[in-house]
Amino acid sequence: xxxxxxxxxxxxxxxxxxxxxxxVLLVGGPNxxxxxxxxxxxxxxxxxxxxxxxxxxxxxGSWRTAVAGGRPAVQxxxxxxxxxxxxLARSADEQVSADAVRELAQHAGAQAGTPGVVVLVLDATALxxxxxxxAQVAETGVPVVVALTMLDLAAATGSPTSxxxxxxxxAVLEGVVGVPVVPVEARNRADDGVLELARAVDxxxxxxxxVTDLNLAAPAPSCGCATAGDPPAPAPARSGMVGADLTLExxxxxxxxxxxxxxxxxxxxALTPDAAPGDRPATSASPRRSxxxxxxxVLLNPWAGIPVFLAVVWVLFELTTRVAAPLIxxxxxxxxGPVAGGLTALLGAVGLGDTxxxxxxxxxxxxxxxxxxxxxxxxxxxxxxLGVLEDSGYLARAAFVADxxxxxLGLDGRALLPLIVGFGCNxxxxxxxxTLPHARQRLxxxxxxxLTSCSAxxxxxxxxxxxxxxxxxxxxxxxxxxxxxxxxxxxxxxLRRTAFRDxxxxxxxxxxPPYQHPHLRTLGMSVRMRVGAFVVGAGKLIVAxxxxxxxxxxxxxxxxxxxxxxxxxxxxxxxxxxxxxPVLAPAGxxxxxxxxxxxxxFVAKEVVVGSFAQSFAVDEPGDPSVAGSLGDxxxxxxxxxxxxxxxxxxxxxxxxxxxxxxxxxxxAEQRRLFGWRPTASALGVQLVVAWALxxxxxQVGSRL
Amino acid sequence: MTLHESPxxxxxxxxxxxxxxxxxxxxxxxGIRLGxxxxxxxxxxxxxxxxxxxxxxxxxxxxxxxxxxxEALAGRP
Numbered sequence: 001x002x003x004x005x006x007x008x009x010x011x012x013x014x015x016x017x018x019x020x021x022x023x024v025l026l027v028g029g030p031n032x033x034x035x036x037x038x039x040x041x042x043x044x045x046x047x048x049x050x051x052x053x054x055x056x057x058x059x060x061g062s063w064r065t066a067v068a069g070g071r072p073a074v075q076x077x078x079x080x081x082x083x084x085x086x087x088l089a090r091s092a093d094e095q096v097s098a099d100a101v102r103e104l105a106q107h108a109g110a111q112a113g114t115p116g117v118v119v120l121v122l123d124a125t126a127l128x129x130x131x132x133x134x135a136q137v138a139e140t141g142v143p144v145v146v147a148l149t150m151l152d153l154a155a156a157t158g159s160p161t162s163x164x165x166x167x168x169x170x171a172v173l174e175g176v177v178g179v180p181v182v183p184v185e186a187r188n189r190a191d192d193g194v195l196e197l198a199r200a201v202d203x204x205x206x207x208x209x210x211v212t213d214l215n216l217a218a219p220a221p222s223c224g225c226a227t228a229g230d231p232p233a234p235a236p237a238r239s240g241m242v243g244a245d246l247t248l249e250x251x252x253x254x255x256x257x258x259x260x261x262x263x264x265x266x267x268x269x270a271l272t273p274d275a276a277p278g279d280r281p282a283t284s285a286s287p288r289r290s291x292x293x294x295x296x297x298v299l300l301n302p303w304a305g306i307p308v309f310l311a312v313v314w315v316l317f318e319l320t321t322r323v324a325a326p327l328i329x330x331x332x333x334x335x336x337g338p339v340a341g342g343l344t345a346l347l348g349a350v351g352l353g354d355t356x357x358x359x360x361x362x363x364x365x366x367x368x369x370x371x372x373x374x375x376x377x378x379x380x381x382x383x384x385x386l387g388v389l390e391d392s393g394y395l396a397r398a399a400f401v402a403d404x405x406x407x408x409l410g411l412d413g414r415a416l417l418p419l420i421v422g423f424g425c426n427x428x429x430x431x432x433x434x435t436l437p438h439a440r441q442r443l444x445x446x447x448x449x450x451l452t453s454c455s456a457x458x459x460x461x462x463x464x465x466x467x468x469x470x471x472x473x474x475x476x477x478x479x480x481x482x483x484x485x486x487x488x489x490x491x492x493x494x495l496r497r498t499a500f501r502d503x504x505x506x507x508x509x510x511x512x513p514p515y516q517h518p519h520l521r522t523l524g525m526s527v528r529m530r531v532g533a534f535v536v537g538a539g540k541l542i543v544a545x546x547x548x549x550x551x552x553x554x555x556x557x558x559x560x561x562x563x564x565x566x567x568x569x570x571x572x573x574x575x576x577x578x579x580x581x582p583v584l585a586p587a588g589x590x591x592x593x594x595x596x597x598x599x600x601x602f603v604a605k606e607v608v609v610g611s612f613a614q615s616f617a618v619d620e621p622g623d624p625s626v627a628g629s630l631g632d633x634x635x636x637x638x639x640x641x642x643x644x645x646x647x648x649x650x651x652x653x654x655x656x657x658x659x660x661x662x663x664x665x666x667x668a669e670q671r672r673l674f675g676w677r678p679t680a681s682a683l684g685v686q687l688v689v690a691w692a693l694x695x696x697x698x699q700v701g702s703r704l
Numbered sequence: 705m706t707l708h709e710s711p712x713x714x715x716x717x718x719x720x721x722x723x724x725x726x727x728x729x730x731x732x733x734x735g736i737r738l739g740x741x742x743x744x745x746x747x748x749x750x751x752x753x754x755x756x757x758x759x760x761x762x763x764x765x766x767x768x769x770x771x772x773x774x775e776a777l778a779g780r781p
Contacts, residue, residue, distance in 0.1 A: 085733050129733070292761065293756075302748060401748070404750045507771075508752075509727075509762060509768060510764075
């Protein structure tokens with residue numbers, strides 16, 4: 001039974017025939033090297049998944065160590081829990097960590113089933129903060145092993161642990177806290193700390209040890225989860241602790257703080273035995289400016305901080321657009337050229353050439369897979385760039401610098417990053433939401449991203465603005481971007497006052513990790529795992545949608561054509577477009593050409609211009625600003641469907657393109673990250689808002 | 705005097721935290737409590753402050769810094 005009736009955490013797939021593995025939970029604060037340790041333990045045997053019933057992403061993996069004498073390797077199932085400073089959770093992410101620890105404690109207390117151990121990742125640069133979390137974890141009764149990390153950075157902080165050999169510090173700490181403490185330098189492949197950690201975990205799983213002198217009376221847990229066998233209680237709103245609960249928690253926290261202070265004092269005394277208490281190194285602040293302080297002097301400077309942040313965002317923007325573009329083109333050419341050619345030749349050789357099966361496999365299935373693959377470079381580049389920012393320590397600074405800009409929307413400063421990236425491409429912007437620490441903030445940001453006008457929509461603006469407003473095309477396009485910003489702000493404020501009233505910007509209190517250089521191997525493993533999750537998770541829906549579109553285009557609406565050989569206008573797709581057209585009439589573009597283009601735009605906005613050209617049976621212009629005969633046909637059609645107000649109808653069409661679903665890839669990623677319900681709701685709301693705005697624009701514009 | 709009013713480089717001792725109880729508890733859990741000795745290591749835009757405590761650096765927005773009362777100490781602690 002989990003604390004709040006949630007399902008147990010998922011475990012990684014293990015080798016067939018393997019014995020029940022020890023469950024290992026990695027618990028620690030943000031930026032303490034937990035994920036680096038996870039990568040060192042699991043190597044390539046890892047994947048991401050959401051915690052049951054939540055949108056909180058977890059990394060799970062299998063941790064194997066060889067055993068001498070030809071016996072099978074020992075396997076442990078490792079879960080990398082979201083970083084937290086405390087088991088008194090303040091967010092869905094922290095609640096997942098707290099619940100997982102308590103669930104494991106119940107299993108351990110029951111003396112049955114799978115054994116489990118918490119590996120508490122203790123930051124050597126912040127002993128007191130880490131020891132507080134250790135005390136909370138130990139109080140649950142779960143077996144604990146401490147992994148001592150950030151040793152290389154501790155020397156630069158001026159803390160009592162400076163210039164102390166890792167083994168000495170670990171031994172002193174172990175003597176003070178009473179549970180195994182293993183120094184681990186996870187970035188160093190030659191370090192034998194991981195093997196030592198494995199021994200400690202196995203030993204503690206078999207013979208649990210208790211943290212020394214931690215005989216505190218824990219407050220009666222309001223979640224009712226302390227006793228195995230109790231019925232699950234409803235989830236308490238820990239962030240809204242009130243009354244007796246809060247008083248108990250505060251009193252208990254004070255007792256834990258006292259234990260922590262004693263523990264730190266004992267460690268300090270043990271490390272400086274010859275010094276009188278008054279002469280021991282100060283534990284309250286650094287006696288000198290560190291390297292990070294000097295860098296922050298520039299990056300957080302009141303005048304330079306914001307320009308630096310904007311420069312970083314600009315680099316991200318460029319990486320996901322210009323830098324990724326050649327790779328996207330390469331994959332696109334490869335799939336649509338040699339691969340499609342090869343598959344076509346193969347089908348021809350087996351007698352299926354020029355059949356609907358060929359169309360289904362080449363133009364449907366392969367094109368769908370190709371679409372998924374073209375997103376891989378942009379997603380990988382974004383994850384890699386975010387990893388560099390996160391590992392280097394800058395991301396926390398970005399949250400601090402951009403805090404004021406996002407505060408009115410109740411969002412963390414880091415939310416500004418995906419919202420700006422969204423103007424390049426919405427898909428990597430979703431990748432950037434993972435940097436937000438709270439699930440509800442990630443969801444709110446994820447609902448706003450589709451309103452940022454991505455570059456794919458720009459081709460539609462250029463085509464229509466050039467065709468209908470040739471002398472003011474630039475102004476019209478600029479206006480679309482202004483409208484996009486207003487939509488993000490308006491929707492954000494509206495959502496915050498309605499469905500997201502629980503999301504609010506509380507006091508900003510961030511721990512700024514020391515700057516350090518990113519570790520390429522760890523970064524590469526993380527990127528590979530996350531890209532894999534996208535390809536598998538979102539790719540299926542993208543391919544399925546592409547197949548459905550192909551089938552609708554291939555099926556003739558009447559018996560005059562055969563499957564796979566039918567003009568779009570006379571296909572089921574064309575019939576649906578014709579059926580939708582009257583709904584669009586109040587917006588001035590109630591014609592089947594516009595309806596078909598919008599349907600195609602649901603798959604990808606890049607193909608809207610091509611859809612218009614195909615629909616009008618004219619050549620697609622190489623440069624959409626010089627529309628040629630396509631422009632003539634568009635003007636004629638929009639003038640006709642709008643009663644002579646083609647310009648207003650074109651403007652309304654552009655607004656519709658801005659506000660409705662960006663593309664199926666975004667939809668698939670939304671579903672993967674947030675689930676079906678919010679995705680379907682967002683889809684419906686976006687369509688309604690797009691229609692209402694387009695109607696308003698046309699109705700006003702046609703009367704001017 | 706509040707933390708927000710402390711100049712860069714100034715050392716101080718925390719004397720009162722006027723945040724909501726849950727926020728104050730989280731601040732304590734992170735390492736800033738009554739009696740904590742620290743110094744202001746950096747001033748940031750919009751009144752934000754970076755505070756050094758026992759080897760850690762904390763970023764606080766201007767509003768939060770204004771709700772933490774401190775007493776000045778001579779030199780760095």
